[in-house]
Amino acid sequence: MKNFFLIFLFLTGSLFIKAQNATEKADALVSPKVVEKEMTVGGNEADICGFNNQSIQLAIDAVAKTGGTVKLTSGVFEITAPVRMSSNVRLIGSGRETVLKRAKGVQTKFIVDADYGELKITVENADGFDPGMKIQVTDRDQSSCWNVSTAYITDIRDNIIYIDDYLKRDYRSDRDGLISNASSVIEIIEAANVTVSNLTVDGNREENFFADGCNSAGILVFKSKKVIVDKVHVKNFNGEGISWQITENVTIRNSEISGSGNTGMHPGTGSPFTTIENNDVHHNDNDGLFICWRVYQSRVTNNRFHHNGRFGICTGHKDTDVVFTGNHIFENGSDGVHLRGERESNAPHRNTFLENVIENNGTNGSGYGFSINSPARDLILKDNIFQSTGEQTQKAAVYIQANGLPPEMINNKMEGHPEGEVIKE
Template sequence: MPKWNRRSFLGTAAIAFSGGVPRLFADGRPPVTNARATDGDERFEPDWDERLTIKVGTKSGDLVGTSDKVIQAAVDYAARLGGGTVELLPGTFTLRNAIYLPSKIRLRGSGDDTIITRGASEAIALSADSDWYDQEITLAKPGGFQVGDGVTLTAKNADNGSNIVIKRTLVAKSGNRFKLDNGLRKNVWLTGMPQCSSLFPLLTSEYTSDVVIENLTLDGNRANCTNLNGNYGGCIFLQDCNRYTMRKVTARNYNGDGISFQICHDVVVEDCHSHDNTDLGVHPGSGSQRPLIRKNKLDRNSQGLFWCWGVKYGLAEGNRIDGNRRYGISIGHCDTDNVMRNNVVTNSGEIGILFRDDSRGADFWANRNLVENNRIVNSGGDNGVAIDITGKTTDSRILNNEIVEDRAPLNRIGIRIGADVGKVTLADNKVSGVSSNVQDNRTAS
């Protein structure tokens, strides 16, 4: 049985951010040198030689099956015993609902031979009003929905026209009436044209920590599923989680994002391949602190790496970002104090690296970010830009980058600086093959 311990979860997600040396008790308390299992002490625990491993397979294993139910049973069992490894053997698992990950779990596959996918999605209109306190919906027809299915309810808010998006699980039914696992907490009225869709992330979690997902393939069946916005779904979708590590995971063909995490801290995405998703390859979501995005391949998404709102103190390093339809990297609203280093960004449809303009607040721009030692090749169409700094972005450092255009120069620009941009430090960048190496519109205003 493989060795597994809680420290291994933290090896990448925590120690990596302290330079490989745990810095404990700087206040003078003595270090812990002989840890014991003490009730309620989650910070220190002995380095056990063995912990629980459950093998799940489509033909053999401790648990056998091909659905979400068998994987969910395994992770829940391991969590009940304090954590452990769920090993997915070679085979294809087809989900009708997301796998909900508890804390202190390692979900490990067999690389390309372990595939988690889903069937085609279905959408049916609701035929009765449901109030915010209700825990049931009524469909115009039952369709193919079953008890246990993951669903997304969408509607327009009757008061202001905003979008309502609610993710739930169907837990009981009578005819076209379905009970939900939790109350709605929003009005889902027929005036808002509500519908129920069989849409869900493949792997998901909320308010959990210390989880590793590694060495498996997630396929979203994009061609047969409608879109689920990356603020709610993806091959992997996390909300309010800490210390997750995703390593050697393929996230592909999702009608939405490949990997998305919202208000999640110390997340590591390493050696993953997120490709051919409708929306974002990797989406460090709003408020996420200290993400580490390293040595990934992000290919043929709408955008490769999208820093969302208020992502701070992150590092994107050594990634290969190719053929994304809009931007290779996009950074914007309050995304400050991040580093993008040693990445190769090629064949972006519009812009290689974009500093977004967000003028809705007093200081919503991506300030104090470092772009260093990147190689940016063939960005955009005839008017393409390799690095585009817009809005009132300030204190940007663009250092030692190589910008290459090996097509005709046309109207292409190496580095473009908007008229209202603040301080920008440019140094030792090498630009070739464009019509304008640096277009600084501040000097023209």
């Protein structure tokens, strides 16, 4: 009886294993395992030869269905239209010698008003524009942020440029109405699980027109999540170096952002869970880091913000619960850290600054180490070093404007400020 029971278990077990194997084979036929692709772009031995955005785009589109990696060889890639990333794709260069460089810019006036909802623009001169380019439309009154229209050129006939997306505003030709090909080098729009790493983005600033930061940047991230930018040098973009708007879980790390015609880095328009770490952000015309609206529950760690035209770090509207740790903020044109003026309900509450070095800011004539211009509650400054040496342009360690609330200050070191360490208006 015992032997019969063992034989029964063996047979039923064998039948179960066979049935399980059959089920797995059937599942494989119905839903085959997805294998990520990898393609190389650039030199003669690459899968796709060519040093331009079209070659890169061809590879991205080829791996987009399954996800995968596009590997760029060393060399200079000419960018006439933004490289458009897709979900689950990694774009990886071969180091700083992989350069994505903006081609020369082109701009003209439009001679008929470009109205809301239109898909064509009648211009003074269409020379230099080509189908596939991305364009920016502005006039004197509507030239920034969400008042700017962007779209791709679908066709050009005589002096009429046709575009793929409706204009957002009424733009007047008699109010300095302009169309240009000012646009990003890399764009991540409505995508997830994207990585850009190990390459250089060259904005070729001297030969390009100014691009609005909410719509374009050296690297633009828009309505996307789980994005990583790692070991990238964004340089000389005529606009913002890296801009991310309406995002979640964006990480910018181990990168350098320099020579931008506006801000180095610009997270905003509701971009929670941002991580900014181990970056060198310098010699940008405006702020090193401009934290815009509703950036919360984020970390800014071990970065260098220096020699920027205005503030090292600027934060304000509903930018709450951000921890700034171990940053070196020095020799910026005005304040090292600037909390913008906001009503109490919209102020940057519950931010913590821990173990930062803030020194010698105000190189344009004067500034403060830390300037508080709004009633920000639960602001903590702990274990920071504030110092002013040399020309002593950093006039005070902490300045509290009349509308500001005093922060909680714990074990900070402050020295050398000509107007005092902490001053309140």
